[in-house]
Amino acid sequence: MIQVTIIGSGNVALHLIKAFKKKAEIELVQVFSRKPETVIDFVNSDQIIADYNLLHPVDLFIIAVSDDAIASVSNQIPFQNQLVVHTSGSVNIGALKDKNRKGVFYPLQTFSKSKAVDFKIIPICLEAENKNDYKTLETVAKSISEVIYHVNSEQRKALHVAAVFVSNFVNHLYQMGNEICTENHLSFDILKPLIQETANKILTLSPKEAQTGPAKRNDTQTINSHLSFLTDENQKEIYKLLTKSIIDHGKKL
Amino acid sequence: MIQVTIIGSGNVALHLIKAFKKKAEIELVQVFSRKPETVIDFVNSDQIIADYNLLHPVDLFIIAVSDDAIASVSNQIPFQNQLVVHTSGSVNIGALKDKNRKGVFYPLQTFSKSKAVDFKIIPICLEAENKNDYKTLETVAKSISEVIYHVNSEQRKALHVAAVFVSNFVNHLYQMGNEICTENHLSFDILKPLIQETANKILTLSPKEAQTGPAKRNDTQTINSHLSFLTDENQKEIYKLLTKSIIDHGKKL
Numbered sequence: 226m227i228q229v230t231i232i233g234s235g236n237v238a239l240h241l242i243k244a245f246k247k248k249a250e251i252e253l254v255q256v257f258s259r260k261p262e263t264v265i266d267f268v269n270s271d272q273i274i275a276d277y278n279l280l281h282p283v284d285l286f287i288i289a290v291s292d293d294a295i296a297s298v299s300n301q302i303p304f305q306n307q308l309v310v311h312t313s314g315s316v317n318i319g320a321l322k323d324k325n326r327k328g329v330f331y332p333l334q335t336f337s338k339s340k341a342v343d344f345k346i347i348p349i350c351l352e353a354e355n356k357n358d359y360k361t362l363e364t365v366a367k368s369i370s371e372v373i374y375h376v377n378s379e380q381r382k383a384l385h386v387a388a389v390f391v392s393n394f395v396n397h398l399y400q401m402g403n404e405i406c407t408e409n410h411l412s413f414d415i416l417k418p419l420i421q422e423t424a425n426k427i428l429t430l431s432p433k434e435a436q437t438g439p440a441k442r443n444d445t446q447t448i449n450s451h452l453s454f455l456t457d458e459n460q461k462e463i464y465k466l467l468t469k470s471i472i473d474h475g476k477k478l
Numbered sequence: 479m480i481q482v483t484i485i486g487s488g489n490v491a492l493h494l495i496k497a498f499k500k501k502a503e504i505e506l507v508q509v510f511s512r513k514p515e516t517v518i519d520f521v522n523s524d525q526i527i528a529d530y531n532l533l534h535p536v537d538l539f540i541i542a543v544s545d546d547a548i549a550s551v552s553n554q555i556p557f558q559n560q561l562v563v564h565t566s567g568s569v570n571i572g573a574l575k576d577k578n579r580k581g582v583f584y585p586l587q588t589f590s591k592s593k594a595v596d597f598k599i600i601p602i603c604l605e606a607e608n609k610n611d612y613k614t615l616e617t618v619a620k621s622i623s624e625v626i627y628h629v630n631s632e633q634r635k636a637l638h639v640a641a642v643f644v645s646n647f648v649n650h651l652y653q654m655g656n657e658i659c660t661e662n663h664l665s666f667d668i669l670k671p672l673i674q675e676t677a678n679k680i681l682t683l684s685p686k687e688a689q690t691g692p693a694k695r696n697d698t699q700t701i702n703s704h705l706s707f708l709t710d711e712n713q714k715e716i717y718k719l720l721t722k723s724i725i726d727h728g729k730k731l
Contacts (some may be wrong), residue, residue, distance in 0.1 A: 393691030438646030
């Protein structure tokens with residue numbers, strides 16, 4: 226059994242707590258949280274602490290806090306030579322303080338508090354400084370997920386940028402679709418099967434093969450008619466830039 | 479039984495042909511195609527024509543051709559007072575010639591030749607000039623789909639613009655994610671669960687509620703680090719514009 230302590234109580238921390246709790250291989254020892262009310266439903270109150278001096282030594286400390294707090298949190302762990310990892314896609318392993326052994330445990334997924342996730346299919350990207358620590362991380366990761374990748378800090382950064390494109394930006398485009406529907410007294414539900422199919426297509430086709438639409442066909446008439454339909458300047462600018470990008474990509478082929 | 483003839487052999491035409499063929503309520507009479515080889519697997523060769531004068535009168539002519547060909551194709555149908563519809567999201571019902579009764583039969587989905595679709599869940603947006611014709615269209619639509627909407631030409635245009643945002647543009651962002659992965663020797667597969675979850679989230683949360691990421695948090699440090707990571711000017715521009723849009727939307731709340 227591997228003893229794990231989680232520092233943090235945001236979305237990633239909460240989903241990890243829930244996932245670990247169900248696993249016999251993992252003993253969740255403590256949760257460090259300044260807002261005990263956010264985790265009280267999932268761990269016993271005597272396991273929740275808000276003072277670093279109350280931390281027990283464990284096999285693995287997982288720091289799941291905002292990116293800019295990682296360095297200072299890692300500095301406040303009152304031990305030496307322990308395995309300490311963070312869960313961030315964009316922070317280098319070197320941000321963790323040298324007094325402990327470092328690693329990264331990055332679940333590549335979009336977490337919302339109110340939406341359950343199936344951890345089994347979430348890729349977990351691991352990095353460690355030595356083989357033994359990597360093995361520990363691998364055992365912990367395999368207890369909750371079937372998809373484990375070894376990803377170094379530079380690659381993880383690339384992955385995080387790519388994730389912003391395919392998830393954060395994509396969701397924002399959903400929001401624009403929703404706005405356009407609302408303005409025209411249409412239910413956003415009409416678009417949902419299209420959204421699902423667009424996401425499903427790239428499971429069997431490359432995005433390049435899956436591309437359709439007026440920009441792909443360089444259909445200037447439809448593009449212009451869409452641009453004169455749009456009244457919101459921000460939507461117009463996004464429409465223009467992404468259309469230009471699709472057309473330029475087509476020319477490269 | 480309703481007799482239907484399809485004019486065209488592109489993606490929409492092909493998927494309609496395949497869907498109608500399985501339905502007892504529909505008799506697919508003829509397919510007009512200048513490229514018989516694209517449809518020969520699905521209809522008998524004596525049903526395929528490439529001369530408008532060989533068209534038989536039927537209950538419903540479906541013109542599934544590129545937007546800018548719709549008017550001229552509708553003009554070449556050698557009949558009067560027949561029900562003639564197009565399948566386009568962006569073309570007004572008025573583009574069809576007045577000599578026949580007009581309508582629109584717009585399946586809101588992204589069709590690729592090599593990817594099968596489940597027509598049952600595809601919303602079909604219908605428009606007609608009179609009740610009887612609308613009823614005919616409804617019967618035909620219901621034979622292949624469970625989701626039928628009455629959508630006028632102005633609303634359909636809005637829907638088509640929204641569809642470009644949530645499907646064509648979204649797919650292009652998938653392509654950028656793919657490119658970033660390839661440049662950094664990472665498999666695009668790592669991103670697929672994230673892509674699926676991002677599309678699934680909006681089935682239960684509004685896109686506004688589902689938004690996550692550095693722009694949503696106004697996390698300037700991560701945003702700047704991503705921008706200095708990106709070397710492709712086009713990717714950089716898209717990153718900047720969508721990030722700015724997410725931040726501005728956050729301020730509006």
